[in-house]
Amino acid sequence: MSESLSGKIILSGNQYGKAENRVVRIVRDTPRHEIRDLNVSSCLRGDFTDAYLTGEQSKVLPTDTQKHTAYAYAKKVGINSPEEYALALATHYVDDIEPVDEALIEVEEFAWERAIVDGEEHPHTFVKASAEVRTVAVTHNKENTWIVSGVKDFVILKSTGSEFKGFLVDPYTILEETDDRVMATSLVMQWRLAGTDPGELGFDGLFARIREIAIATFATVHSLALQQTLYRIGEAILEEFGQVAEVRLSAPNKHHFVYDFSAFDDVENHKEVFHADDRPYGLIQAAVSREDAPDAGPAWVTYRSWL
Numbered sequence: 001m002s003e004s005l006s007g008k009i010i011l012s013g014n015q016y017g018k019a020e021n022r023v024v025r026i027v028r029d030t031p032r033h034e035i036r037d038l039n040v041s042s043c044l045r046g047d048f049t050d051a052y053l054t055g056e057q058s059k060v061l062p063t064d065t066q067k068h069t070a071y072a073y074a075k076k077v078g079i080n081s082p083e084e085y086a087l088a089l090a091t092h093y094v095d096d097i098e099p100v101d102e103a104l105i106e107v108e109e110f111a112w113e114r115a116i117v118d119g120e121e122h123p124h125t126f127v128k129a130s131a132e133v134r135t136v137a138v139t140h141n142k143e144n145t146w147i148v149s150g151v152k153d154f155v156i157l158k159s160t161g162s163e164f165k166g167f168l169v170d171p172y173t174i175l176e177e178t179d180d181r182v183m184a185t186s187l188v189m190q191w192r193l194a195g196t197d198p199g200e201l202g203f204d205g206l207f208a209r210i211r212e213i214a215i216a217t218f219a220t221v222h223s224l225a226l227q228q229t230l231y232r233i234g235e236a237i238l239e240e241f242g243q244v245a246e247v248r249l250s251a252p253n254k255h256h257f258v259y260d261f262s263a264f265d266d267v268e269n270h271k272e273v274f275h276a277d278d279r280p281y282g283l284i285q286a287a288v289s290r291e292d293a294p295d296a297g298p299a300w301v302t303y304r305s306w307l
């Protein structure tokens with residue numbers, strides 16, 4: 001027999017904001033222009049209970065206003081780096097808008113490369129770079145600030161130097177061991193700073209160097225499993241940068257199966273032709289941290305993952 005629940009009904013959580021403002025900022029103070037192409041979301045947390053319980057909106061800063069603020073700040077503070085821009089927005093909401101206790105600003109940045117014309121970089125023409133997306137999440141309240149930077153859709157492949165063997169075998173295991181396979185992934189990698197200081201490289205320089213470390217580690221570590229490669233990438237980043245407290249990685253194993261030519265007499269496959277399978281895929285995840293890392297607080301709570 002089921003019992004009915006009788007506890008009082010309450011609003012047990014809320015947050016709101018404007019998602020995915022597509023902000024493109026061109027710096028055109030000199031003939032050589034610069035471009036920053038962003039997708040910006042602002043999410044406010046605070047004293048908004050009335051808006052939900054009674055519909056009274058006097059404490060609600062409209063999401064429309066948040067949209068205009070994202071664009072206005074692209075001019076007023078500029079976009080020296082997506083992290084600094086996000087910090088400026090988050091600080092504005094917490095300091096200047098009374099009911100806001102905490103702001104989360106998420107930024108995605110899409111890269112453009114300068115067009116090459118007659119062998120030279122063109123001053124005001126750009127070509128969309130790879131699918132790779134730079135990510136930033138700044139969470140700020142009156143007590144603390146958390147910065148998580150990263151990259152997603154970071155597609156990388158090595159054609160050898162990867163094995164997978166010695167795994168647990170049960171009656172459903174038919175996978176054969178391999179000591180030479182293609183390893184490929186579309187990496188999501190994020191790093192949380194211990195404070196707000198990116199160090200001498202600045203946010204853009206830190207991003208570029210961490211990306212380089214990830215590529216170099218993926219390439220040079222002889223991989224016994226994607227799990228081991230992920231740990232080694234996180235470890236290498238933490239070894240080089242004391243200001244990074246934690247690295248989180250999520251890696252779909254983009255399987256490349258050696259195509260079966262056994263039906264043909266005259267074609268052989270010495271791991272030269274593969275079927276790139278898009279699903280299902282193994283999904284391997286890791287967090288690598290310093291034992292004494294400061295508390296992550298809400299740093300990893302994203303706008304969408306909250307629900």
Ligand SMILES: O=c1[nH]c(=O)c2[nH]c(=O)[nH]c2[nH]1
Nearest residue numbers: 164175224225226227253282
């Ligand atoms: O690197 C890998 N990790 C796994 O856990 C796994 N499982 C699997 O079938 N292939 C692989 N590869």
